[in-house]
Amino acid sequence: MGKLYLIGLGIYPTYLTLQGVEALKSCDFVFLEDYTSPTPSWCLEYIKNVSGKNVVKVSRKDLEDNEGRIIFEKLEKGCKVALLVPGDPAIATTHNVLRIEACRRGHEVTVIHGVSILSSVISLVGLSPYRFGPAVTITYPRMNVYSLRPYEVVKDNLERNLHTLLLLDVSDDGKFMTISEALKILRALEEKIRGKIFTEDRVIIGIARVGFPDTKVHVDTLTGLENYDFGEPPHVMIIPAKLHFIEYEVLVHVHKCSDKLLRELLMK
Amino acid sequence: MGKLYLIGLGIYPTYLTLQGVEALKSCDFVFLEDYTSPTPSWCLEYIKNVSGKNVVKVSRKDLEDNEGRIIFEKLEKGCKVALLVPGDPAIATTHNVLRIEACRRGHEVTVIHGVSILSSVISLVGLSPYRFGPAVTITYPRMNVYSLRPYEVVKDNLERNLHTLLLLDVSDDGKFMTISEALKILRALEEKIRGKIFTEDRVIIGIARVGFPDTKVHVDTLTGLENYDFGEPPHVMIIPAKLHFIEYEVLVHVHKCSDKLLRELLMK
Numbered sequence: 001m002g003k004l005y006l007i008g009l010g011i012y013p014t015y016l017t018l019q020g021v022e023a024l025k026s027c028d029f030v031f032l033e034d035y036t037s038p039t040p041s042w043c044l045e046y047i048k049n050v051s052g053k054n055v056v057k058v059s060r061k062d063l064e065d066n067e068g069r070i071i072f073e074k075l076e077k078g079c080k081v082a083l084l085v086p087g088d089p090a091i092a093t094t095h096n097v098l099r100i101e102a103c104r105r106g107h108e109v110t111v112i113h114g115v116s117i118l119s120s121v122i123s124l125v126g127l128s129p130y131r132f133g134p135a136v137t138i139t140y141p142r143m144n145v146y147s148l149r150p151y152e153v154v155k156d157n158l159e160r161n162l163h164t165l166l167l168l169d170v171s172d173d174g175k176f177m178t179i180s181e182a183l184k185i186l187r188a189l190e191e192k193i194r195g196k197i198f199t200e201d202r203v204i205i206g207i208a209r210v211g212f213p214d215t216k217v218h219v220d221t222l223t224g225l226e227n228y229d230f231g232e233p234p235h236v237m238i239i240p241a242k243l244h245f246i247e248y249e250v251l252v253h254v255h256k257c258s259d260k261l262l263r264e265l266l267m268k
Numbered sequence: 269m270g271k272l273y274l275i276g277l278g279i280y281p282t283y284l285t286l287q288g289v290e291a292l293k294s295c296d297f298v299f300l301e302d303y304t305s306p307t308p309s310w311c312l313e314y315i316k317n318v319s320g321k322n323v324v325k326v327s328r329k330d331l332e333d334n335e336g337r338i339i340f341e342k343l344e345k346g347c348k349v350a351l352l353v354p355g356d357p358a359i360a361t362t363h364n365v366l367r368i369e370a371c372r373r374g375h376e377v378t379v380i381h382g383v384s385i386l387s388s389v390i391s392l393v394g395l396s397p398y399r400f401g402p403a404v405t406i407t408y409p410r411m412n413v414y415s416l417r418p419y420e421v422v423k424d425n426l427e428r429n430l431h432t433l434l435l436l437d438v439s440d441d442g443k444f445m446t447i448s449e450a451l452k453i454l455r456a457l458e459e460k461i462r463g464k465i466f467t468e469d470r471v472i473i474g475i476a477r478v479g480f481p482d483t484k485v486h487v488d489t490l491t492g493l494e495n496y497d498f499g500e501p502p503h504v505m506i507i508p509a510k511l512h513f514i515e516y517e518v519l520v521h522v523h524k525c526s527d528k529l530l531r532e533l534l535m536k
Contacts (some may be wrong), residue, residue, distance in 0.1 A: 010285060011381065012287070014287035015286070015287055016286050017282065018284050018286070018289070019280070019283055020319065021286070039329070089391070090392065090394060091387065096514060099394070099518070099522055100514075100518055100522060107523070110375050112282065113383045114383060115278075115285065115381045115382060116278070116388075116391070118387045118390075118397055120381040123384070124358065126367070129359055130402055130403060130404065131402065133402060134490070137398075156428070209379060210381075212340050217307060246361055246368075250367070253368050253371045253372050254367055254368060254377070
C-alpha cells in the first residue's frame with residue numbers, strides 16, 4: 001500500500017509550511033496542481049530548492065477526467081506520493097474525491113493543511129470571522145446562462161446582516177476571473193432580478209493577490225470599483241454588511257479606505 | 269518608526285510558514301502569545317531552532333490591559349518586532365486592535381498569514397466550505413449567565429440547511445474548554461430554550477487537536493459523544509446540516525464514521 005500526502009501550498013509559494021517541506025522530503029514523487037489558483041512562474045523551482053525534489057505539474061484532466069490515475073499508479077506500487085495544492089489541500093471537492101478513493105483502496109492519506117484564502121482574506125481585510133454568512137463563487141456564464149446563486153446568497157446574507165466572501169471562477173480554458181469581469185456579471189444579475197442588491201452604490205471590498213508581495217485592498221461602490229486597477233489575478237471580493245466599529249477602524253486606518261464611504265455602513 | 273510583523277503560527281508549531289521563518293530572522297525582538305490556543309511545551313525551543321531568535325511569551329494582560337506597551341516600546345525605538353500568534357494572526361479582535369494602533373502611530377505593519385482553525389477544520393473533516401453559516405463560540409457562563417448566542421446561531425443555520433462550526437472558549441484563568449464541557453452547556457441551553465436543537469439524538473462532529481499528530485474526528489449523537497475521550501484540547505465541534513453525498517463519503521470512508529448514523533442526515 002502507498003502513502004499519499006495532500007499538502008497545502010498556501011496562498012503563495014513562500015507560504016509552504018515547515019511540516020509540508022518535511023513531508024515533501026520524504027516522498028518518492030511530488031505532483032503540483034496549479035489550475036485552481038495561479039502560482040508564480042518560479043514556484044516549481046522554489047519547491048525544488050526547499051525540498052530537493054523534482055515537481056511534476058498535473059492538469060485538471062489528470063486529476064478529474066482520468067481519476068488521478070497518474071497518482072494511483074505510483075501508490076499501487078507502494079510509493080510515497082505528494083500532491084501539492086494551492087491553499088488548503090482538502091477544501092475543494094476534487095481533492096476530497098481523491099482522498100476518499102485513496103482511503104477506499106487502502107492507502108494511507110495524510111492532509112497537511114495550508115493557508116487558505118477563506119481565512120486569510122478575512123484576516124487581511126480585518127472583518128470579524130463571526131459575521132460571515134456562506135461564501136459563494138461568481139461563475140462565468142455557461143452556454144449563456146448565468147448562475148443566480150451569487151445573487152441569492154448575498155441577498156440572504158445581507159438580510160441577516162452578514163458579510164459575504166465572493167470567490168471568482170476559473171474558466172474551462174484556465175482563465176482566472178478578474179474583479180472587473182465579476183462586476184459585469186453582478187450587473188447582469190441585477191438587471192435580471194432587480195432586487196436592489198448589486199446597485200451602482202453598493203459598497204464592495206475588492207482584494208487582489210492575498211499573500212503576494214503586491215496585495216491590494218480597495219473599497220468603493222460598484223461603479224467606483226470598475227475604474228480601479230487591481231493588477232493580475234487572483235482576485236476576490238467581499239460584500240460587507242453593516243460594520244462594527246473595529247471593522248470600520250481597520251478599513252480606514254490600515255487600508256486607508258474612504259471614511260466618508262464607510263461611515264454610512266457603520267452599525268447603529 | 270518601527271516595523272511590526274504579525275506572524276501566524278498556524279495550528280501547530282510545525283505549521284509555521286517559510287515566509288514566517290524569514291520574517292522572524294530579520295527581527296530584533298520576537299514575542300509569542302499562546303493564550304488564545306494551546307501550544308506544545310517545546311514550541312519556544314522549536315521556534316528558536318528554526319529562526320535563531322529568542323522568543324519571549326506575552327500574556328493577555330500585556331496585550332490587552334496594557335495595550336501592547338511591551339511591543340510599542342520597541343517599535344518607538346525603530347526596532348523590527350514580531351508577534352507570533354496561533355492560527356492566523358489578524359483573525360481575533362485583540363490583534364486587529366494592535367494592528368490599528370500600530371498603523372495609527374505610523375509604524376509599518378506586515379501580516380504573515382497562518383493556517384487557521386476556521387479553514388483547516390472544514391478541510392480536515394471534508395465538509396463543503398460553501399455550506400457553512402456563521403461560526404460561533406460556546407462560552408463559559410459568566411456570573412452564572414449563559415450566552416444564548418450558540419443556540420440562536422445554530423438554529424438559524426439549521427433552518428437554512430447550513431453547517432455550524434462551534435469554537436470553544438478559554439476561561440479567564442486560561443483553561444481551554446473541552447467538548448465534554450461544551451456539551452453540558454449545550455444541554456443547559458436546550459433545557460432553557462426547548463427549541464429541539466440540542467436534543468439527545470442531535471448528530472455532532474467532535475474534532476480534537478487539528479494539525480497535531482494525534483488529531484481525532486468522531487461523529488456521534490450528543491449523548492454518544494459524551495462518552496468519547498477526545499484527549500487534551502484544543503477541541504472544536506461542527507453541527508452538520510443535511511449532508512451532500514461527497515460529505516457523507518468523506519465521513520464514512522476517511523473518518524470511519526458510522527454509516528447508519530449518517531445515513532439519515534443524507535440530503536434527499
